[in-house]
Amino acid sequence: MQLLSTCYLFLGLSESQLDRLAAITTETRIQKGKWLFFEGEEAEELYVLKEGAVELMTKVDDDFELPIAMLRDPGSCFGTSALVAPHVYSLSARCADGGSVVAIRQGDLHKLIQEDRDLGCTVMTNWAEHLLNRLKDNRQQLRIHFKTLFQTMHS
Numbered sequence: 175m176q177l178l179s180t181c182y183l184f185l186g187l188s189e190s191q192l193d194r195l196a197a198i199t200t201e202t203r204i205q206k207g208k209w210l211f212f213e214g215e216e217a218e219e220l221y222v223l224k225e226g227a228v229e230l231m232t233k234v235d236d237d238f239e240l241p242i243a244m245l246r247d248p249g250s251c252f253g254t255s256a257l258v259a260p261h262v263y264s265l266s267a268r269c270a271d272g273g274s275v276v277a278i279r280q281g282d283l284h285k286l287i288q289e290d291r292d293l294g295c296t297v298m299t300n301w302a303e304h305l306l307n308r309l310k311d312n313r314q315q316l317r318i319h320f321k322t323l324f325q326t327m328h329s
Contacts, residue, residue, distance in 0.1 A: 178192050181249045183254070183304075185300055194286060201274055201276050204274060205269060206271055210228065210268065216261055219253055220280065222249060225273035226269060228244075231265060
């Protein structure tokens with residue numbers, strides 16, 4: 175499946191590995207406003223956006239969800255909490271614009287990783303690199319935020 179080969183998690187997988195991965199996917203149409211999952215729920219599936227848009231949010235309190243990211247690019251991956259224990263979503267995901275996603279059930283993915291350790295190593299290495307890049311970006315945003323805050327306090 176061409177879509178999977180564009181997802182950062184699956185970069186570097188062979189054609190046969192991508193074929194085995196595609197065999198355990200399910201494509202689902204999603205309607206605008208539909209919630210795919212909520213923060214704190216069991217992470218049963220990992221998702222790859224095929225078309226449309228998905229908004230990722232974190233709960234601030236009972237009445238407010240803070241937007242974290244808007245995914246619009248085909249091949250964007252979310253719900254990666256399905257990769258590791260305790261398998262609990264760390265964000266909520268809502269369809270912002272109707273489209274479709276490809277879902278991979280956590281159990282099926284883990285079975286595939288057990289059967290093909292090279293595939294698992296590639297997926298986990300790609301995920302670690304992605305998380306490290308996000309951490310670097312967040313640190314840079316914090317530096318800018320605190321620099322502005324300290325300048326304001328000392329003006």
